[in-house]
Amino acid sequence: MSTVSTSAMTLAPHRIGAMVLRYVYLLRSSWSRVLELIYWPAVQLFVWGFLQLYIAQNASFFARAGGMFIAAVLMWDILFRGQLGFSVSFLEEMWARNLGNLMISPLRPIEFVSALMVMSLIRLAVGVLPVTLIAIIFFGFNLYSLGFALAAFFLNLILTSWSVGIVISGVVLRNGMGAESLAWTAMFVLMPLTCVYYPVSVLPGWLQTIAWALPPTYVFEGMRALILDHQFRADLMIMAFALNVAYFAAAVLVFLQLLNSARRIGSLLQSGE
């Protein structure tokens, strides 16, 4: 019986490539899907960017903190769109009623998850890269000027987004399309707790404990430290990374358990509601 645990975890690049190809074909076939990737990040950026411009003209603190809101919007989009890119690619299989075909193919769960992670990066690039250019043109904020810190922020945010995406996919796999709404809403629970637009100190004490258990909180605190105090907080990034590694491993285990449960209750046969 140990065959499952060993062979299920092996990775074959050609199978991951096949799945990525499948999603790229899908994206290429639908302009509405591509536009949707850019639309919401751009709307968010304009709302918060203009708000920041207004406040900066009226308060010295915010004048000093140039780009803080815009950076927060862009970082939040990496977190949210990263998860959405993962989950939507997974949901495409449910919508297409194609899951049965994949599950009887040699594709391993870990390869499927890897392909979804690659697609999350591709969808993120399509959606967020143009918006970072808009930020430069309209608001004079260059996200890439954050340099190495940006790489640390990105790594931690994308890891969290994948962990959430993996668990949501497992829940949908196990419970059917009735759980689809989780893909669109789950990340918003994290928004107030991870303190995207305000420091953790604003939260009541007990809520701060919860906030510090979430890796993005460290990223957003680190981002404010960098923009307001011009200080890169490596300690925050290391802590976020440690938490992310633990959550990612837990998410993969939860996904495999939910997949096994789906096999027990027969939900892989009916990938609808």
Next chain:
Amino acid sequence: MLVPTPPAIVVDNLVKVYKTTRAVDGISFSLPVGSITGLLGGNGAGKTTTIAMILGLVMPTSGTAKVLGAEMPWQRYQVLHRMNFESPYVDMPHRLTVRQNLKVFGKLYAVEDLPGRIRLIAEQLDLTDFLDRPTGKLSAGQKTRVALAKALINQPDVLLLDEPTASLDPDTADWVRTRLEQYRLERGATVLLASHNMAEVERLCERVIMMKQGRIEDDDTPQRLLDRYGRATLEEVFLDIARGRGEAAREAAQ
């Protein structure tokens, strides 16, 4: 000394319980390599669940299902590349063209010379003209042929089919049956076919397993079943079993 070839599929005392429903209730059978067997039964007889357990999609409550020596679902990655499945209840992605779909599945199954294989299978299944059309834009008959092309892309040694001709007109259904027969003969593949279509089973299958309420009610060649129940068609045998008068029909035939 001649070593006997082990069966392609061995199902031993297989049980599947969903909450309080026994969908499959202790069935056993084995299918020799190269055989074609029909799994017959009404709605809820347990055909689809049986096939799903053989594919490793559903975990048995107890008992075992072995394919080419591998116990499903535990050892499925040893054999999934040598199997495939087709059912009208599982779709191909609609927005992808036929060629794109076949390319993706061909890569998943690590098919060698994939462009050549796609070209050949498109010719065999009369799909060449549709290769660059979105799959969702095809007619039901064309979609079934695409699904069949996907099921044959890796030249499987074991092919499982769940009502492969459901919702097809008689001409297309006959065409699909002919292609399936050809494939089995050329490849020596083992085929298990679940169907409601008695004429289809009579034409294609050398053996029929009759299921009712999760159990095997009878298991024999079509001709012997007809003789045993004293009937002219499998449909009449099916009705005898489905309506609980199988024993009476058997006794009357003796």
